[in-house]
Amino acid sequence: MSSEELWAFENRDAASINRASDRSEAQADERQDVTTSLSFPLHWTSATESWNYLFDVSIACELLAPRPDDLILDFAAGTCWATELLARVAVRTISVDLSLEMMRRGRERLGADRRLVFRDEAEFVVARGQALPFADDTFDGVLCLNALHHLPSYAAALREIRRVLKPGGRAVFSEPGTAHAVQPLSQFRMREESVLEKSVSLPLIRRLAMEAGFSRITVVPLRSPSAYAFEYGGTPDDDALLRQMWDETVRRAPGEHARFVLHNGDDPPSDTLLPADKLVGRLNADIVLENISAAVRVGQPFTDRLRITNTGDLTWKARGRRFGGQVTCGLKICDAGGEVLREDLGRTGLPRDVMPGEEIEIEMTVAGDLPAGRYGLCYDMVVEGVTWFEFQGSPCPRRSLEVLS
Known part of the structure; x- marks a missing residue:
């Protein structure tokens, strides 16, 4: 599709978006025996997969920079593994997902550990990403990990995220890149499991985010740790090779992985509740x-x-x-x-x-x-x-x- 065709697709009418959500909702709970686990993101087949997920959430939380009194929305939370990790560092959360079974699993995750500070205060809400059941300006931050690309409309989701985000708040995303939808695994999941897999184009995301009311986008050009280890065998000592690594990272990262922050106005003034x-x-x-x-x-x-x-x-x-x-x-x-x-x-x-x-x-x-x-x-x-x-x-x-x- 051209950029204009992509924009028109993301902004199609609400009825079309809701029909796509209905299909996902009908199939979501049927996949839980395969796609969910209380041990996730510790991957049972590959340690590398586990490290990459933990790397993603570490970078995302650093960008989110939650303060001790902040309320964070875990958007399209899935099995609520990010919710659990936020709870372990004493961050208040509300998790939202299309799947009722996912939210049950999330409640089970947090309920399994009495040491979690905000375990009893955490909320788990079943809702569509394009129709969040929260008042305007509810959340100090929004976290969305590897989920936006499953939604039928980026535009509708970003409008809702901006609406429920407080002025000065941030929405942090970690998503696959521009080539995701054409990958063999993505094609298989769309064909055999009816999972919606979309590519994430940062120019399109920026345009849709600005139209939704966000003030700016910050792109974080980081690749997965395994990419560096595979291509360079570790961190090079040579300055020229380090510069080459950085240049290639900036060039290739958006195609492999889209990490970005959407800002809802200026950052809030610094205060003593910061760590x-x-x-x-x-x-x-x-x-x-x-x-x-x-x-x-x-x-x-x-x-x-x-x-x-x-x-x-x-x-x-x-x-x-x-x-x-x-x-x-x-x-x-x-x-x-x-x-x-x-x-x-x-x-x-x-x-x-x-x-x-x-x-x-x-x-x-x-x-x-x-x-x-x-x-x-x-x-x-x-x-x-x-x-x-x-x-x-x-x-x-x-x-x-x-x-x-």
Whole structure:
């Protein structure tokens, strides 16, 4: 087909698309004894196949970069093997697939391991890719692994994915390339198993994605690891050969494997819910002691009022997940020489998220559990579970406190 014929085929009327979905739905559950396994992606016939699947999901999750509070849609999830791997790194998911049996298998997968953090919160939904039963702007990210090429219409699926994706969200795809449909195995599956196998043309995907409302596409030119090992016998030491490998990768990768990201607008601003190794920006605070208690008696609690300005470029999140990420104001206690004795004398949460440049006032009440003596107090902000601001170069005001007997 020409590019215009492909575009017209992908944008054919909804009735035609639904008829194709009906045929797939009628045949999907009949194939489960052959095509599904709770051990997938650990392939029972070939270790190489297993490594390639694990490579795919590793690259896809790195591109997706889910944050601790994100909700991810596993689109056309199949046996939910990617859902399981996301659950193992504590990512919240909803899985959707055309097959009821697939969703039953997915629930069985996650239910088999009590260690999975969000096992009981995961949802499994039977639905067509062109008619997702979710509200607009529901998901922070979408993951689609080796499934888009089975759908009757790329255009209809991309419109739905864009609709349910939040502004700033990403949809990450790992699909076969431009020659997929003509491969012998694809031809066999279409002929003998009635499986829809389509090639994935990145120029066509880009056009359909832009028409669906996505802002841009990022292409990731990576081939499977086995391709390099087969052709080069490992990583070459010669610079010229390395450049040749890269040039060939960029040239050949789209034909072999289409890895790409569709962006729904600009990326969201960085905030403290990002994993520690993903924090890009400065954690910095200006803390002014407005009203303090210079002396208290043993057993007497005290309250300090603080004015705090976010002078960095990361948004401070007031609420985190069970693994942290929220910002609080902490009070450390020091001896006369400035040595920190306790880092948890007091903690006070933020009243709301604090954007860069914004100012808040908080009151910090500290229990009176210090013995008599003279102490140094240090006020600092902390990303719970990640770091104190002081360790990132942020100044910390200090003062003395007299505890009287």
